[in-house]
Structure formats: structure tokens, C-alpha cells
Amino acid sequence: MASTELASRSSGNDTDTDTEIFKPKILSFASGLHGVNQDLNYVFVHAFVGVLIIACVLTLGLRLMRRFSNYLRRISTQTNSQQQFFWSMNQTRWWPALKQHLLYAPFWRHRHNREFQLSDAISMGTLPSRFHTLMLLILVGTNLTYILVLPWYQAQPEIIAELRARSGVMAVINLIPTMLFAMRNNPLIPLLQISYDTFNLLHRWAARVVIVDSLIHVFAWGANTYREGKMQAISTSLANTPSYTWGLVATVCFAFIFLQAWGPIRHAFYETFLNAHRLLALFGVIGIYVHIDTHHLPQLFWIIIVILIWVGEYIFRFAWVLYYNISLLPGQQSKRLTRITVEALPSQACRVTLALVRPWGWPRPGCHVHVYMPTLSLWASHPFSVAWTETKMPQSSSLPVTEETKRMTVADLDLREDKQTTVSLVVRARTGFTRKLYDRASSSASGVYTTWGAIEGPYGGWDSLQSYGTVLMFAGGVGITHQVGFVRQLVEGAHEGTVSARKIILVWSVPNTEALEWVRPWMDEILKIPGRREVLKILLFVTKPRSHNEVISGTGTVQMFPGRCNPQTILDRELVDRVGAMAVTVCGPGAFADSVRAAARRRVGKGVLDFIEEAFTY
16 A cells, blocks of 8 residues: 555655645745745845945045034135135045046046936936946845845745745835835934935835845746646636735836836826826835735835835925915914915016015025925925025014114024025926916016915025135026025125135026026126125126127126037136135036036146035926
8 A cells, every 4th residue: 555655645646636735835935924035035125224324424424524624714714815726726636536537427438417308208218427426326226136036946936935035025114114204304414414415316226126135026926826736826826815916006006106206207298107107106105004014024114114204204395384484473474375476577487476474594506495386286286496596574563763763783683483484496487387387477468477385495505605616607597596695695795804705706507598588687786796896797698699799708807709619718717816615616508517517627736626516306
């Protein structure tokens, strides 16, 4: 009998018996922690978190060193011009080389923020810099390494089980930085003084890692489940087990995010993309929470952190918007909501002025805000650079002249609640919201459109120019709004002796002279500042003049030229006569910004020269 049974088992005809023998073993690797080295998984999680912490600590250390160096440079040169020469010379060779070949260098040749476009309506996005590429390689490379460290010497079901667990663990832990990097109020932005654009780039690639890990997790589960019971086992598990059902929902949502976040789709339908993106992310996070909670997995705390980051950021933003844009104080019936005035300007632009309900001090130059206008765009917000702010007493609330008001200081007046803060922006009509905004204002009889709305911010503006003896600012088109605040701060500071600037050169490239009207009121204010003739020079390049007589080249503070500017020629001329350390900044179209970047990279070895770019690459 025993020999007969043994012969039967060794026979190739009894495949059902073979299946029964191996069925419990295969089934054990389809779910749960069988075949999973959980301790090793946590080792890789700790390594991943450690890499992020080390990167933040190193970045913070470099930022603190730079801030301290800039502080020393400013306090030693703002009142003593003889110290400028020392700070103008490079003290090492490796730091300029590092800036030229890594920190300021595009990934390939000179192209960085100039978009790759299949047509006027289809954009493929931009290339990262070499430094950004290095960060992305570390992010993707470390995750890939963690995934591939598997027990390759074991049986295939055990390898797949380990792959299933490892990919699931890494998907959830990567979801934390993915969510954090997407937040406007990410605390790492002010701490490390890294732009939101950079964190947004990291967010996109961290999200891609999460999506790929999630797909690997699902396919690995499906492989062992299929081995155990074919498609019937997979369909039964998905239909009858909520954990698997919601896990599949999360994976499908992430897969759709991967498709709809593709550059051409994202840029062509940005508002639609953003709303769908948030909705898909919401269902994805809910699906992961149910999937983990139902199985009572230890990663539940991680997904709770993701939810707290998301909910906490929205609560903070909501409170911030309410505080500056809605007032319920008695006696302020005329200032219940932020009022927005939109004035149509030449060259298809408009000046947007927001009158806030509470005082809002002059923010950092170079910052931007998000604007809500429900009458045009419901709940969506749109980012714009802050061109000008003003806080003053309203005409109707001037104080009577009494002995008490005579004794009031400026600080006393600053504490008054009836001050009015206005924030001004310049918006160029493109497509979508900006086009509707301009059309609404230009179609009115007076060219002015008034509505209500809200402002959120300020954000950004972390780069300080106060320690540079020479500041060369390039602006292309509406990019002038980013530079106006710096010009105002530096000219005033040079007169008061609170900044190091002794030479301030503003280079503005505009399509026609009509565009000069965009910032005329604010430039008139700047030109009235005492001492501006000694420090400020403005070069205007009109690329498409209607006639040569339209461009009048002056010899004073403002000079006009027909045609396009050559950033290299301008930089070389100002570099020879520079005073102290030099900052080169740019805000404008991608191709224009790339030409300024290339010019600055070629000259970083000639002296202390820092390049700063402002670019919205959402």
C-alpha cells in the first residue's frame, strides 16, 4: 500500500495531488507576513528617513553658513565702502567651479526653464538643473535599491512575498514626503529657504515612486494569489475582502494620477488637472487607510501622519485667509471683505489691487500670493508676484489734531486697526483665468472691474539682496513685478545706509512702450526716493517698437534701446565696474532666463557672483 501510494505521488498523472501538497505553502505567501522579513523592511525605512534627515541637516547647515556670511558682508560694507573690495573677490577656486558646473548648471547645455513644446498649446515641461537631477537620482536610486534587496536564493513565492511587503512599506513611507512636499505651507520651505518650485519637483518624483511601488505591491500580491487559485482567487478576494478592494481603489487612483499629471495634460488643462488631482489623491489616501487598518498593519500610524499633514495645512490656510480677508469687528461695515479692483492696461494686461480688511506689512521683496476670485474661478486660487504694497490711513478716518494725537508716534499709528493695506499685482492675459480677468475689465465702460475675493500669503521671497554691493536685475515682460520690490528696498536702504548696495541696475525687456504703463505709478515713486541717481540705473529694451522714434534713449537714470537685450554684454560691462559682491537675478520667460543663467555661469570665476532665478514651474 505504501509503495503504491509513493508510486502514485511520483506519477506525472496525479497533478491534483501535487497541487494539494503545495497549495497551503503557496497560499501562505499570498497574504499576511509569511515569508516577509519585517525587521529588514524597517531597516530600509530607517535608512530612507535617515537619508532625508541628513539631506535636510546638510542643506540647513549650508544655508546657515550662507546667512552668516551674508550678514557679515552686509554689516561690514553697508557703512564702510572700503570693505567692498575684499568681498568682491573669490577666496577659493572650488566654490565658483561648483556653482558653474553643478548648482547653476542646467542638466544639458544651456536649456533649463525654456519649455519643450509640441505646439503652442502643448507643453512637455522643462529640464531640471544638474543639482536637481542629483537629488532626484538619490531619491529614486535609494528606493530602487531598497526594493531590489530581496532573498534571491529562496523559492519564487517567498521572493514575491518579500517584494510585496517591501514595495508596500516603501509606498506608504514615501507618501509622507510626497504629501509634505506638495504643501504651500511646508515648514521646510522657510527653514531651508528652498523655493516651492524645488519642493514641487521633488513632490512629483516622490509621487511617481509611490505609484510604482503601489503597482509592484499589487502585482506581487496578484502573482502569488494567481499561483494559488488562478483568477477566481483574485476576483473572490477583491469582491469579498474590503482591504483588498480599497487597496485596489487606491492603486487605480494613483495610476490615474500618473496619467493625468503628465506634462502636456497638466499644462493644457491645469485647473481641471488640479481639481481631479486632489480628488484622486483623497480617494487614494482613504483606500490606503482602509487597506492598512483592516489588516491591522503597523504602518497605520504613517498614513495618519499623511492625513494630519493634509488636514492641518488646509486648516492653517483657511484660518490665514479668514484673518486677512474677513472682518466682523464692529464699526467696520465698509471693510467686511477684501475688495478687488481690476484695471485693464495696455498690451493685454491688468493691474489687480486688493484692499485687505486688516493691516498687512510690507512683505519680503520677491514674494508671491495666491488670489481667490469666486466670481471668476469659484474656489480655485492663482499665484502672482507681489509688485507693490501700501499701508496707510484711509482718507475718511484722519485723526483730529489734538494734544493726544500730537504725542502719538509712528509706532502708535501702526497699531491702529483702521489702517488700510493694498496689495497690487500685474497680470498678463494668457489663457483660462487670466484671460477671463482681462476680458471682464476691458469690456467694462471704464476699463475697471470691481469684485470681492481673498488673498493667501505671502509665500517665497527668501533670497535677500541686502549684502551685495552690485545688484543686476533682469526682468522679461510681466516678470518686472518680481523685481520692483527689490528695487524699492535697495534704493531706500542705500539712502538710509542699511544695505550694501552701491550699484543697482534694472534691465527690463518689454514688447512695446505701452507695457511701461504696467508699473509706471510705482516706478514714479521709486524715482522720487532721495539718492536714487547715485545708485540706480534702468535699462529698457523694447523688442517690438512701432517705430524708432518711439524709443528715446536717455542719459540719466532711465535709458531705452530698441531690440532685444544681450545679457552677456550687459553683465560683462557691469562686472568690470562692480562694487563688492554681485548678485544677478532674473524673472521672465524661460528662454530669457536661460540666457541670463548662461551669462552668469560663464563669469562666476571672475569674482563673487551669485545667480538667483524666480520661475513658476508648477
